Amino acid sequence: xxxxxxxxxxxxxxxxxxxxxxxxxxxxxxxxxxxxxxxxxxxxxxxxxxxxxxxxxxxxxxxxxxxxxxxxxxxxxxxxxxxxxxxxxxxxxxxxxxxxxxxxxxxxxxxxxxxxxxxxxxxxxxxxxxxxxxxxxxxxxxxxxxxxxxxxxxxxxxxxxxxxxxxxxxxxxxxx
Numbered sequence: 001x002x003x004x005x006x007x008x009x010x011x012x013x014x015x016x017x018x019x020x021x022x023x024x025x026x027x028x029x030x031x032x033x034x035x036x037x038x039x040x041x042x043x044x045x046x047x048x049x050x051x052x053x054x055x056x057x058x059x060x061x062x063x064x065x066x067x068x069x070x071x072x073x074x075x076x077x078x079x080x081x082x083x084x085x086x087x088x089x090x091x092x093x094x095x096x097x098x099x100x101x102x103x104x105x106x107x108x109x110x111x112x113x114x115x116x117x118x119x120x121x122x123x124x125x126x127x128x129x130x131x132x133x134x135x136x137x138x139x140x141x142x143x144x145x146x147x148x149x150x151x152x153x154x155x156x157x158x159x160x161x162x163x164x165x166x167x168x169x170x171x172x173x174x175x176x
Contacts, residue, residue, distance in 0.1 A: 005050070009058055012046040015039075016062045021070060027153050031146035036154050039066075040085045044112075044162040045169055047093035048105065055089035076131035083123045088116040088155060109162060113155025120151045 020039035026032040043062060047055025060082050067078035092112030096104045124147050128139045139147075 059086035109159030
């Protein structure tokens with residue numbers, strides 16, 4: 001990998017971590033423990049330029065570093081972060097690479113949001129009981145009112161921010 005590409009990846013990962021650390025807030029009043037952060041926006045922008053595989057790599061690096069730096073979530077949190085963001089980034093950028101235009105970007109972000117939401121259902125059912133030490137029945141009861149809407153909203157908000165910021169940030173971060 002060329003040093004310019006490694007530098008771009010590093011900048012995007014750093015921006016994602018900083019955004020996640022400093023900007024996070026609840027988006028569902030009845031589930032204030034589920035916090036939105038815009039960190040995936042920088043990973044989406046990077047994956048739209050550098051490709052789905054690099055997007056997944058950036059997601060993995062970000063999830064591990066964020067858990068190590070902040071101490072939030074430990075290995076379970078890092079795994080959940082990686083599954084959500086990695087899925088979102090991979091599906092979104094894969095569709096964008098197949099249809100490299102505005103419509104492809106919008107479709108990619110929509111299907112990426114849906115894929116993230118779907119992957120987080122079994123992830124929450126398997127990992128959350130281990131992570132929080134709660135009974136699976138509690139997680140099942142949280143799926144419809146909290147987990148599914150949270151992931152859909154997270155994807156929609158991040159998708160809109162990515163769509164708005166992509167052309168503005170592209171020359172600063174990813175220009176040739």
